[in-house]
Amino acid sequence: xxxxxxxxxxxxxxxxxxxxxxxxxxxxxxxxxxxxxxxxxxxxxxxxxxxxxxxxxxxxxxxxxxxxxxxxxxxxxxxxxxxxxxxxxxxxxxxxxxxxxxxxxxxxxxxxxxxxxxxxxxxxxxxxxxxxxxxxxxxxxxxxxxxxxxxxxxxxxxxxxxxxxxxxxxxxxxxxxxxxxxx
Amino acid sequence: xxxxxxxxxxxxxxxxxxxxxxxxxxxxxxxxxxxxxxxxxxxxxxxxxxxxxxxxxxxxxxxxxxxxxxxxxxxxxxxxxxxxxxxxxxxxxxxxxxxxxxxxxxxxxxxxxxxxxxxxxxxxxxxxxxxxxxxxxxxxxxxxxxxxxxxxxxxxxxxxxxxxxxxxxxxxxxxxxxxxxxxxxxxxxxxxxxxxxxxxxxxxxxxxxxxxxxxxxxxxxxxxxxxxxxxxxxxxxxxxxxxxxxxxxxxxxxxxxxxxxxxxxxxxxxxxxxxxxxxxxx
Numbered sequence: 001x002x003x004x005x006x007x008x009x010x011x012x013x014x015x016x017x018x019x020x021x022x023x024x025x026x027x028x029x030x031x032x033x034x035x036x037x038x039x040x041x042x043x044x045x046x047x048x049x050x051x052x053x054x055x056x057x058x059x060x061x062x063x064x065x066x067x068x069x070x071x072x073x074x075x076x077x078x079x080x081x082x083x084x085x086x087x088x089x090x091x092x093x094x095x096x097x098x099x100x101x102x103x104x105x106x107x108x109x110x111x112x113x114x115x116x117x118x119x120x121x122x123x124x125x126x127x128x129x130x131x132x133x134x135x136x137x138x139x140x141x142x143x144x145x146x147x148x149x150x151x152x153x154x155x156x157x158x159x160x161x162x163x164x165x166x167x168x169x170x171x172x173x174x175x176x177x178x179x180x181x182x183x
Numbered sequence: 184x185x186x187x188x189x190x191x192x193x194x195x196x197x198x199x200x201x202x203x204x205x206x207x208x209x210x211x212x213x214x215x216x217x218x219x220x221x222x223x224x225x226x227x228x229x230x231x232x233x234x235x236x237x238x239x240x241x242x243x244x245x246x247x248x249x250x251x252x253x254x255x256x257x258x259x260x261x262x263x264x265x266x267x268x269x270x271x272x273x274x275x276x277x278x279x280x281x282x283x284x285x286x287x288x289x290x291x292x293x294x295x296x297x298x299x300x301x302x303x304x305x306x307x308x309x310x311x312x313x314x315x316x317x318x319x320x321x322x323x324x325x326x327x328x329x330x331x332x333x334x335x336x337x338x339x340x341x342x343x344x345x346x347x348x349x350x351x352x353x354x355x356x357x358x359x360x361x362x363x364x365x366x367x368x369x370x371x372x373x374x375x376x377x378x379x380x381x382x383x384x385x386x387x388x389x390x391x392x393x394x395x396x397x398x399x400x401x402x403x404x405x406x407x408x409x410x411x412x413x414x415x416x417x418x419x420x421x422x423x424x425x426x427x428x429x430x431x432x433x434x435x436x437x438x439x440x441x442x443x444x445x446x447x448x449x450x451x452x453x454x455x456x457x458x459x460x461x462x463x464x465x
Contacts, residue, residue, distance in 0.1 A: 019262065024255045028248055033240035034233075041239055053243055057251045061258050071212060073226065075233040076199070083201075130238060144200035145232065146239075151202050169200060170193035177231045 009074055016064045024061065031075065032057075035082045041146040042086045052089060056082045087148060129179045137172030140165070189214065190224050199228040343424075350426055358382035361389065362440050364462030375460045377404070377440050378426060386415050386429045386440075393420055393459060396444065403445045405453050408435040417449050418442070439463040 015023035035056055039049040059081050067077050130138070136158070143149040143157060155162045197203050198211045215222040353359060359378050366373040376389035386406065393402060396419060404415040416429040441461040443453040 019259050021252070021256065021259065025248075025252060028251060032248070032251075033242050034237045036243040037239040037241040038236055040241055050244065050247060053247060054251055054254060058254055058258065061255050071215070073229045073233060075236070076229045079236060080201075129235070141200065141232075141235065144202055145236070148201065151197070154202075166193050166197055166202075169202065170191075170196040173196040173199070173228060173231060176235055177227070180231055180234050 010069070013064075013067070013069055013074060016060075017067075019061070024057070027060070028057070031078055034075070035078060038079055038082050038146065039086055041142075042083070042148075043090070048089070052082070052086055055085050055089075059085060083148060129176070132179055134172070134175060136168060137175050140168050140172045141176065144169070186218060186220060190221060195221070195225055195228060199225060199232055346424060353378060353387060353426060356380065359387075360464075362462045362464055364440055364442065364460035366460050367458050370459045373460050375442060375462075377429075377462070379432075379437065379440075379464070384432045384437075386432060387426045388418055388429055389426045391418070391420060391425060393442070395420055399447050400444055401447050401449065402442050402459070403449050403453065404429055405441045405443065406432050406437055407439040407441065408432060408437050410438070412441070412453050414449065414451070415440075417445075437464050 012023055012026065016027060032053065036049060036053050039052045039056075040046065043049055043052070056078070060078065063081065067074070133141075139158065140154060143154050149157065151162050151165050154165045158165070160168070194203070194207070194211065198208065203211065211221075211225070215225055358380050360381055362377050362379055364375045364377065365371075373392055373394075375391040375393060378387040378389050380386075386404070388404060396402065402418045402420070404418060405412045406415050407413075413432060413435075414430070415432070418427070418429075439462060441453065442459050443450075443455070444457040444459060445454060
């Protein structure tokens with residue numbers, strides 16, 4: 001199977017479900033950076049993120065049969081797998097023990113990561129999105145999307161009632177869509 | 184329900200950000216299934232979040248791809264080996280062929296496993312039998328040797344017993360007369376006894392404490408009959424088990440017995456200066 005035929009997401013999913021090796025190679029080329037970036041946002045630990053990225057691809061291979069394209073984008077599903085895998089790891093006792101050391105390293109890691117992100121954003125030309133997104137909106141999205149906070153947790157973190165969180169989420173995504181449409 | 188109101192309620196945005204409960208998630212999925220408008224709105228939200236997420240994309244280290252692809256190849260090989268038809272869900276007509284092939288393969292596999300087990304058992308049994316056999320052989324060799332030794336011992340005991348019986352019967356014979364020969368001047372320490380049957384005139388060498396001989400030499404027993412030495416035969420202390428029968432004295436008056444040392448094979452006449460013992464018949 002060639003890359004041209006894989007361009008279609010439907011065909012990609014069929015090939016992934018068949019266990020086609022080149023489909024996984026294609027998946028890696030087109031999705032690994034997004035998944036890796038996502039995991040880095042969650043963990044701020046590049047060593048851990050490397051392990052987790054491998055685990056995510058193994059889980060994708062094992063669970064792709066359960067993915068129903070009617071219910072959502074492949075990307076959304078992949079991010080959910082990455083999210084659950086990362087949460088499981090963070091909750092595991094082994095990780096908790098080492099968390100203090102990781103937190104110390106995290107600041108250095110972050111500096112490096114941000115440099116990479118900026119380059120990537122410049123390349124795509126979407127830095128305006130991040131700059132223009134309302135700070136409250138960005139925080140609401142990030143807490144939910146990258147950190148898996150619940151409505152209650154967001155409410156507590158941001159010091160606002162739950163009802164407000166719900167409406168802020170809608171407003172944030174509407175602003176995001178508008179900004180994305182501009183560029 | 185008013186669809187527009189539902190869409191603008193904010194529930195769908197909260198849905199794509201994973202902020203709803205399980206129950207609410209189910210309701211949204213239900214709505215998506217029944218209303219294309221809801222589904223397409225949700226898909227647009229997901230696309231936006233995808234674009235947002237990709238802003239944070241970071242290229243993972245280069246070596247990760249080959250690591251991950253290796254793992255996927257391994258997983259695939261495992262899945263294929265485990266159960267081909269389940270992992271890749273082929274069509275129904277393919278399924279039958281696959282099943283047959285799978286069954287055939289599993290029969291061969293089972294046969295191969297069974298064969299290997301039988302071979303291993305047989306090998307183990309062979310080793311066990313061969314060690315038993317070796318031990319039996321060792322035992323047989325040992326017993327044969329012991330048997331031989333015993334039989335040699337028995338023979339020698341039987342010989343000695345026969346000899347002793349013969350000696351007893353010899354000494355018990357009233358015709359037997361012992362004659363003690365004493366060491367001559369040069370060899371005063373030695374004593375030799377001959378038994379002489381006065382009836383059939385046979386002479387037996389009885390006891391002797393003569394020393395072992397140098398090579399090429401032998402003791403010769405003489406009888407002095409009518410003043411002349413008569414050869415009664417040769418004697419070597421190493422070889423003979425006393426008493427030993429010597430020659431008969433054919434005729435004449437026996438006066439004495441004597442032993443000289445002679446060259447191997449004996450001498451027709453005694454070498455007088457090599458006389459060891461001498462005893463007169465009383």
